[in-house]
C-alpha cells in the first residue's frame with residue numbers, strides 16, 4: 001500500500017513544485033526562527049499560493065503563544081498546525097479549539113517510555129508525529145536527520161492516526177516503513193543537498209519510493 005508523505009521545511013518554489021507534482025499529501029513550512037528552514041509568514045503565503053486544495057498545508061511551530069499563532073494564521077492559508085515543542089495535552093486541545101485547525105503533535109522518541117508518555121496525547125491531537133529525540137545540545141527539537149529505533153512503533157496502538165519522522169531518506173524509507181508499520185511519513189533533512197536546502201531530485205526520489213511501497 002502506498003505510504004502518505006509530508007515534505008517539511010519547504011522554502012523554495014522549485015521544491016514545492018517537485019513535492020506537489022510528485023504527489024505529496026502534506027507540505028510543511030517552519031515558523032521557528034532558529035531553524036535553517038525558517039520562513040516568514042508573508043513568504044510562506046506566497047510560496048503556498050496556488051498549491052491545490054487537496055494538498056494539506058501544515059505550519060510547524062514550537063511552543064507558540066497565541067499572538068504568534070494569530071499572526072501566522074492571519075497571513076498564511078494553513079490547514080493544519082504542527083506543534084513540535086513541549087506543549088501539553090491541554091495546550092494542544094486549547095489550540096485546536098481557539099484556532100479552529102486540526103493539530104498534529106510531535107512526540108520525541110528516545111525509548112519505549114516515551115511511547116507510554118505519548119498516550120496522554122492520543123485522541124487529543126488529530127494526528128501524532130513520532131520523531132527522534134534531538135541530540136544533546138541541539139538547537140532545534142526536530143529536523144536533525146536523526147532516526148530512532150523504528151521497531152518501537154510496531155507495538156503502538158492508538159486512536160489518533162500517526163506518522164513517522166526522523167532521519168528518513170529515499171535510501172532508508174522502505175526499511176523504516178517495514179520496521180515501524182507506518183502508513184504515513186514526514187521528511188525534511190533527507191531530501192536536502194545541504195542543511196536547509198531542499199533538493200527537488202531527492203524530493204522526487206523520496207515520493208517515488210513511497211508510491212511503490
Ligand SMILES: O=C(O)c1ccccc1N[C@@H]1O[C@H](COP(=O)(O)O)[C@@H](O)[C@H]1O
Pocket residue numbers: 008009028030032035036037038060062084131140141142143144145146165166167168186187188189190
Ligand atoms: O525542520 C526543522 O527545521 C524543524 C525545526 C524545529 C522542529 C521540527 C523541525 N522539523 C521536523 O522534524 C522532523 C524530522 O526531520 P528530519 O527529516 O529528521 O530532518 C521533520 O519531518 C519536521 O516535521
